[in-house]
């Protein structure tokens with residue numbers, strides 16, 4: 229008999245429920261889907277194992293999937309991102325939750341607990357759940373497909389697919405336009421204020437280095453600039469570097485950028501973006517934060533080895549003193565700084581991402597047995613319908629093509 233939940237403190241559930249209701253009030257698109265799901269029950273008899281950041285917005289998704297008829301087992305997708313009151317609240321709602329903040333040692337045990345429920349659908353954020361499920365073929369027996377929330381996860385699953393090792397179809401929820409262009413850009417972009425939450429630092433007049441110029445980093449550069457910082461971008465992709473340059477930022481190799489930096493934010497999906505050689509060249513007081521999925525972008529291991537002293541500043545920050553006397557401030561142990569300090573993306577953003585997740589689960593169920601074992605893009609209709617409802621909920625009207633415009637844009641023959 230499996231324990232129905234493992235959370236830090238079930239008594240936190242009342243406060244957690246209040247947070248969930250507040251999030252729901254800002255997630256009208258997903259609630260609209262929930263109302264339809266309640267009537268149609270598209271996920272009746274479906275068991276979902278999910279590995280997601282256990283935040284209040286994830287709770288809104290879990291309650292929506294449950295309203296659709298699904299049984300849900302949930303674990304955290306990062307040791308530091310679980311909100312303990314939310315995990316407790318979900319446990320009281322008959323969702324099997326195995327998650328608590330600070331779960332460093334039993335991270336994979338919790339993933340395995342959720343897989344013990346012989347799932348039909350795997351909902352993942354970073355691909356740890358799907359990769360683990362592939363280690364025991366019996367787990368995949370009943371699986372219709374998977375859904376991946378983030379860029380790093382999609383990258384990993386694409387590699388599995390290319391190597392012929394992916395044994396289930398997976399929908400790349402991350403790649404939906406209404407996910408990537410908003411969650412990654414505006415959600416993660418707003419994550420630069422993790423430095424304000426952690427250290428109440430002023431951005432105006434500071435030099436902020438942003439590693440990468442993908443969707444997340446573009447948002448971070450834009451928000452740091454908006455707060456008055458001078459932004460330097462580092463890249464490995466010449467097209468993205470050029471884009472950053474023409475967007476008005478300086479572009480430098482990291483080894484040069486670190487010498488000027490007051491703050492450095494990473495979000496590249498790569499490892500060792502900031503390492504020992506960089507730490508040694510930094511100014512006294514430099515703040516370091518990672519917003520990429522895994523805690524390998526800033527080499528915490530090398531920082532720990534290099535530093536002569538490590539001091540706890542507050543629950544979000546550690547101070548490292550180097551042999552050269554310089555002090556560096558690392559936010560959230562190098563893990564997703566926005567989730568560690570701010571509780572993750574705002575509900576309004578997750579309304580979009582999780583509407584796609586909910587519809588992707590319905591899509592997988594409707595297409596059971598018809599999909600190949602590869603990574604699928606989100607169907608365009610899902611993207612469009614989520615955007616349309618979101619606009620409606622915001623009271624924004626847009627134009628529609630007239631009959632003659634439609635005929636014009638569909639006709640190759642009408643040139644000069």
Ligand SMILES: NC(=O)c1ccc[n+]([C@@H]2O[C@H](COP(=O)([O-])OP(=O)(O)OC[C@H]3O[C@@H](n4cnc5c(N)ncnc54)[C@H](O)[C@@H]3O)[C@@H](O)[C@H]2O)c1
Pocket residue numbers: 378379380381411412415416419439440441442443444445462463464465468495496497498499500501519520521522564565566567573
């Ligand atoms: N913090 C969050 O809440 C959150 C939200 C969404 C995505 N993410 C994560 O953020 C990361 C970035 O996602 P994205 O959608 O922006 O990815 P992306 O692929 O659009 O962009 C990554 C960029 O980093 C560049 N890059 C790669 N290696 C580099 C290196 N060594 N130095 C400099 N630049 C390098 C790439 O060329 C690319 O332009 C991923 O790990 C993703 O999973 C985090």
